[in-house]
Amino acid sequence: MLKKTPLYQAHKDMGAKLVDFGGWEMPLHYGSQIEEHHKVRRNCGMFDVSHMQVLDFKGKDVRSYLRHLVANNVDKLQTSGKALYSAMLNPDGGVVDDLIIYYMDESWFRIVVNAGTAEKDLAWMQSRLDGFSAEITPRTDLAMIAVQGPNGRAKVWQAIPGSEAATQGLKAFYAAEFGPYFIARTGYTGEDGFEIMLPSEMAEGLWRGLHEAGVAPIGLGARDTLRLEAGMNLYGQDMDETVNPLEAGLAWTVDLQSERDFVGKAALLSKPVKFQLAGLLLLDRGVLRGHQKVSTPHGEGEITSGSFSPTLGQSIALARIPKEAAAGDEVQVFVRDKLLRAKLVKYPFARNGKPLI
Amino acid sequence: MSVPENLKYTATHEWVKLESDGTVTVGITDHAQSLLGDMVYVENPEIGRKVSQGEECAVVESVKAASDVYAPISGEIVEINGDLDGSPEKVNEDAFSAWMFRMKPDNAADLDALLGAAAYQAAVDSEAH
Numbered sequence: 001m002l003k004k005t006p007l008y009q010a011h012k013d014m015g016a017k018l019v020d021f022g023g024w025e026m027p028l029h030y031g032s033q034i035e036e037h038h039k040v041r042r043n044c045g046m047f048d049v050s051h052m053q054v055l056d057f058k059g060k061d062v063r064s065y066l067r068h069l070v071a072n073n074v075d076k077l078q079t080s081g082k083a084l085y086s087a088m089l090n091p092d093g094g095v096v097d098d099l100i101i102y103y104m105d106e107s108w109f110r111i112v113v114n115a116g117t118a119e120k121d122l123a124w125m126q127s128r129l130d131g132f133s134a135e136i137t138p139r140t141d142l143a144m145i146a147v148q149g150p151n152g153r154a155k156v157w158q159a160i161p162g163s164e165a166a167t168q169g170l171k172a173f174y175a176a177e178f179g180p181y182f183i184a185r186t187g188y189t190g191e192d193g194f195e196i197m198l199p200s201e202m203a204e205g206l207w208r209g210l211h212e213a214g215v216a217p218i219g220l221g222a223r224d225t226l227r228l229e230a231g232m233n234l235y236g237q238d239m240d241e242t243v244n245p246l247e248a249g250l251a252w253t254v255d256l257q258s259e260r261d262f263v264g265k266a267a268l269l270s271k272p273v274k275f276q277l278a279g280l281l282l283l284d285r286g287v288l289r290g291h292q293k294v295s296t297p298h299g300e301g302e303i304t305s306g307s308f309s310p311t312l313g314q315s316i317a318l319a320r321i322p323k324e325a326a327a328g329d330e331v332q333v334f335v336r337d338k339l340l341r342a343k344l345v346k347y348p349f350a351r352n353g354k355p356l357i
Numbered sequence: 358m359s360v361p362e363n364l365k366y367t368a369t370h371e372w373v374k375l376e377s378d379g380t381v382t383v384g385i386t387d388h389a390q391s392l393l394g395d396m397v398y399v400e401n402p403e404i405g406r407k408v409s410q411g412e413e414c415a416v417v418e419s420v421k422a423a424s425d426v427y428a429p430i431s432g433e434i435v436e437i438n439g440d441l442d443g444s445p446e447k448v449n450e451d452a453f454s455a456w457m458f459r460m461k462p463d464n465a466a467d468l469d470a471l472l473g474a475a476a477y478q479a480a481v482d483s484e485a486h
Contacts, residue, residue, distance in 0.1 A: 017394075032449075033420050034395045221394065221421060285442075287398050287418040308397040308420050315397075336416070336423075 005050035006143045006200040010207050014217050022116035024051040029219035036222035037310040040189055041353045044149025045218035046210050053118035054142050054197055057109045059134035068262055069128055073255035077103035081174045083186055086253055087245045089264025094241040097121050102175045114235050143203035148193035156194050159209040190230025190351035225307050231348030237290055238304040238318055249277030276323040279347030282315035284340040293334040298324040311350040361453055366477035373429045373471055382459050387452040388481050393419040396445040401437040401458050415457055430467040432460040
């Protein structure tokens with residue numbers, strides 16, 4: 001039996017093609033994935049991301065607990081509402097999950113983790129709690145709606161009266177509470193917008209209100225091509241428990257400078273970095289896909305995420321390849337029985353409505 | 358979903374049309390395009406290639422996935438639809454007119470073994486359960 005979000009009926013009413021997504025029955029698209037992708041880059045759209053898990057961390061030791069738990073440094077969080085993207089590592093330095101931490105006050109941090117890893121994450125987090133005065137509450141009573149695109153914030157202000165004054169001043173990667181809403185200027189598309197956490201029973205009302213305000217529902221299909229163009233990693237594809245975050249494009253999120261110790265740090269310091277995550281632009285005709293082998297002048301690699309980029313009109317990919325390879329190098333990708341030519345590029349490929357390649 | 362009466366079908370979701378000159382035109386069904394979603398690339402076989410029934414001979418790629426297209430009968434590829442190079446979305450818009458390739462059958466009687474519209478519809482219906 002697949003799990004359903006509070007928006008399940010609304011998805012059906014809006015013509016969603018529903019699919020099994022990690023045990024959740026979720027909308028893949030509502031007609032055309034490519035059209036949905038363009039709507040988000042050019043105007044705005046809304047995503048049901050209620051399958052993701054919100055966890056509240058409360059207690060006087062939460063900060064010191066998180067200093068030890070995650071690879072990024074929570075001491076970067078000093079202003080209420082500030083958010084931080086981080087990986088959570090195992091002792092071998094592999095990625096247990098990637099997550100966003102919102103700092104509200106010294107006794108309340110909120111973390112959002114991936115749907116497919118939520119149970120594992122919670123067990124892992126709980127197993128590291130010993131000695132800390134902190135407790136974790138899974139907020140299964142909350143739904144989450146992301147409204148993304150250049151006009152997204154204005155539509156939210158229209159659909160939630162009074163929210164404009166409370167969130168107009170929010171900078172990127174900050175969140176604020178407004179009544180029952182937790183509104184964050186974060187996302188997974190490379191566009192401006194909000195992610196809104198709210199009580200499950202209010203989710204359908206907001207969803208339909210946003211729809212009446214002209215916000216199109218967007219499926220998980222377009223969510224994937226949007227995040228790929230924006231150069232954002234997807235857990236389970238671009239990294240997992242066997243992958244070194246320093247070889248997965250996540251070095252910017254791993255704090256090795258501070259004295260602080262954290263789970264996985266010693267392992268990372270002891271391992272040589274041999275690979276990098278690079279962008280690929282397909283020069284021949286076709287479509288790049290995950291797991292296709294890549295041949296570079298410096299050795300072999302593999303595509304971790306590949307698809308068609310609606311913004312660029314050609315195929316793009318993220319690939320784990322030897323670290324000596326450089327942007328501009330031409331590589332070959334094994335696609336079925338052919339070798340196709342691709343170029344290494346610096347990613348992101350597109351953000352804020354514009355191609356960057 | 359529409360399943361035109363004048364075409365023949367395979368269980369792998371190709372449609373086949375017998376032309377007046379004895380060649381057959383091949384495409385993928387509306388059901389197949391709807392499963393795959395937005396089409397972004399069609400890789401057709403080379404003209405002159407000889408294929409056996411059931412052989413992988415073309416690929417359609419949507420944003421979501423790549424899917425093989427199988428030769429519905431044995432024969433020779435005599436023409437491909439070049440329009441699909443620049444406009445693969447035509448397969449989504451009208452799968453039964455967006456033909457992919459044309460074949461000269463080795464044996465015209467092979468067509469008789471293909472599914473009729475009703476049998477194909479029944480196969481699709483049973484797949485959904």
